[in-house]
Amino acid sequence: MTELILSLDVLDRQRARAIAESCAPFIDAIKVGYPLVLSTGLSIAGDLAELGLPLIADFKVADIPNTNRLICEAVFAAGFDAVIAHGFVGADAARTCVEVAHSHSGEAYIVAEMSHPGATEFFHGGVAERLAALAVASGADGIIAPATRPDRVRELREIVGKRKIYSPGVGAQGGDPDVVARLVDGIIVGRSIYEAEDPAAEAERLSRIRR
Numbered sequence: 001m002t003e004l005i006l007s008l009d010v011l012d013r014q015r016a017r018a019i020a021e022s023c024a025p026f027i028d029a030i031k032v033g034y035p036l037v038l039s040t041g042l043s044i045a046g047d048l049a050e051l052g053l054p055l056i057a058d059f060k061v062a063d064i065p066n067t068n069r070l071i072c073e074a075v076f077a078a079g080f081d082a083v084i085a086h087g088f089v090g091a092d093a094a095r096t097c098v099e100v101a102h103s104h105s106g107e108a109y110i111v112a113e114m115s116h117p118g119a120t121e122f123f124h125g126g127v128a129e130r131l132a133a134l135a136v137a138s139g140a141d142g143i144i145a146p147a148t149r150p151d152r153v154r155e156l157r158e159i160v161g162k163r164k165i166y167s168p169g170v171g172a173q174g175g176d177p178d179v180v181a182r183l184v185d186g187i188i189v190g191r192s193i194y195e196a197e198d199p200a201a202e203a204e205r206l207s208r209i210r211r
C-alpha cells in the first residue's frame, strides 16, 4: 500500500505536535526538515517519536563524507529513523549516509530529482538517472522523485526497480495524488495537510487514495 508521509514544515512546537497527533491515525510516517528543526531544535524528534510513527529527517545532506557521517550520526542519535541525502556530492559521500543509517537500523534516501520547476535546470539531461543509479549502487533504501512529473517517476522506476520511491510535490505544488500514488511507495504531503482547516480530515481523505 502506498504510504502517506506528512511533511511537517510548521515552525511552532505545539502546533507541530497537535497536527502530528491529530493526523497520526491516517499517516505512515512524519518528515521533518529544516523549518521545524531550526525553529524548535532537534529535540522535536523526541516529541514526535512518542506517536510511534517513523520519523524521516529531510536534511538533504550534501557534504564531504566525514561531515555527512557527523550529521547522520546526530540525526539518528536524535531519534530519527531515516535520512534524506543528496547524491550529487558523489558516491563516497552518499554511501556514508547509507552506512550510518544502516548501522542504526535506519534508512537512507537519495534525491534523484526535485519537484519544483527550477529542478529541470540541472536534474534533466541524464543527471537524475545517474543519481538514481548512484542510489542503487550505494545501497540506499530508495530515492526521492517528483510527484509533479509522473512521467519522470516512471522513468526513474526503471532504474531503481523495487527500491522505494518517495514522492513530494502532491497538492500545493500541483502533483495529483491519484496519479502518483499508483507509481510510488509513498507520497509526501505538506501544505495540503497542515494548512487545511482540518488537517486530520485532509490526511484521512488522502489516506483513502492509497492502494
Ligand code: XMP
Binding pocket: 007, 009, 033, 058, 060, 084, 111, 113, 114, 115, 116, 144, 145, 146, 168, 169, 170, 171, 172, 173, 188, 189, 190, 191, 192
Ligand atoms: P509541500 O508543502 O509542497 O511540501 O507538500 C513538500 C515537502 O517536501 C519537500 N520537497 C522535497 N524534498 N526532494 C526532496 O527531497 C524534492 O524534490 C522535494 N520537493 C519538495 C519540501 O521541502 C517540503 O518539505
